[in-house]
Amino acid sequence: MNQARDKKTGEIIDAESLKHLFEDGLSEYECIDEKCRIKLLPCSFKPSNKIRPYFKSLGLENHRQTCKFSEYLKLLEKAKNRPFTEFELEDMPFPTKLKKVKLNDGNDTTFKTNIIGNEEPGKGGLRSKASGEFIEILNKSKVVASISPIVDFYIKCPYNRHMEIEIEDVKKMYMYWFKRIEKPLVTGNYKGQCIFFGRLHTNKEKIIETEETLEITLFESEDWEKSDKDKPAKQINPFIISINKALISKNKVSRIKNEIDYAIEEKIEAFKSKVVDKKKHAFIFFLGEAPTKNEPYKFKVIDGYLVARYTQIFQTKQ
Ligand SMILES: [Zn+2]
Incomplete structure (x- = not known):
């Protein structure tokens, strides 16, 4: 769990x-x-x-x-093969809203104050269904304080990405909130705020930390250049994920580094044990802002909302 x-x-x-x-x-x-x-x-x-x-x-x-929570986790394991039924969705505690926890000082208490519960009845992800004379409340809003359960629902439920999630006061379907960074790498493809995701390098030298920023170079780039056949190809204009360390706590920075490590280590372990599934990659997911004209290959992470998973991404099914 x-x-x-x-x-x-x-x-x-x-x-x-x-x-x-x-x-x-x-x-x-x-x-x-x-x-x-x-x-x-x-x-x-x-x-x-x-x-x-x-x-x-x-x-x-x-x-x-x-x-209901263990039932939900069991259902998640079946979700890649079939959509949830209306009946299952009625009680399911899947995330319907991301609520930011504001920090007042350098000590990050975000993780201790995760608010997950049946908050704000009448708002958020509440769905109602007319049943005879009564309006039946089917699904109470489930508010989460990290993107971790949101990413897990997206990954595991390719048939149910039409469910809505509210982030930064914008409510839209999971499938529209998530945007994969991939070819064709036209920078204009990426607009506004999304939960972007792309593949990590296994090489940890692609993660560069300075006093001010933590920058992660993705596997995705505009092109690859092979100058010498004995040397590995070089990335041309790789996409970079940038985290401004001044805006988040030290704990959050180290948590982000841990996240990346877990996903990379899981990939390395899979390769070592030779249970390699070519469809699986170390993916990084983050709530971020799309690149701008001035910095066309740089994504900015919002409030340190970032997780990583060694996983396969299934196509959205409808
Ligand atoms: Zn339980």
């Missing part, structure tokens, strides 16, 4: 933040479903761990039968 509730504070946290919480001491965790709440153990949270942090249940303890 990639999320759990802190038993002491009641706040919902992403597993990825465990590495930072570890420094101040971990809490006790439980399933985020209000009626389930079984104990969950944090795993792989030490700085030396190369595997992405996660939560697991104790031994044979199962989630309660009514647990």
